[in-house]
Amino acid sequence: MRVVRASENVQRTRKNVMDKHTEVTEKLNAGASKVPVTVEHSFTRCNSERQELFAVCSGISVIDALSEASCILSELKGQLEFMAMGRDAIPPVNAWSFFRAVDSAKAVIDSVQEGLEKTQ
Known part of the structure; x- marks a missing residue:
């Protein structure tokens, strides 16, 4: 019973976040304002050489990126x-x-922060 409630709460929260994201994106597109974007940011070191395995891609709207992080x-x-x-x-x-x-x-x-700093 608890598992179902926790899962439902997570799904409801995710839907609310995505609905808010859509609303913000529509407002930004209507005003034709330029949205700051992410910069490439590597993470997750995976071997003795400390190479980073994954990365946030550059060029993603900070609104989309923050929605995903949320x-x-x-x-x-x-x-x-x-x-x-x-x-x-x-x-x-x-x-x-x-x-x-x-x-x-x-x-x-971190990628969003760096992207925002570049636009200032």
Whole structure:
């Protein structure tokens, strides 16, 4: 029963975020204003040479990028809240999944910040 409620809350939150994103995008397009964009931002070091495996692509609207980061964090928050209500510890496999989600969201936010700084 709790799993269904947490899942429904995550889906409802994601829909609200996407609806807000659509509304903001439509307003921006109507005004023909230029939206700042992301810059390439690599993350997730994967070997002894510390090469970065993944990257946020450049040229993505900061509104789209922040919406995605918000969705990632919202889903993570819902899962952590569900786990926090139980008596079980967070299994290491889940902790790594959460770490990867936070790492991805942080990379998006860092890319947006850099993109915004370039427009100033």
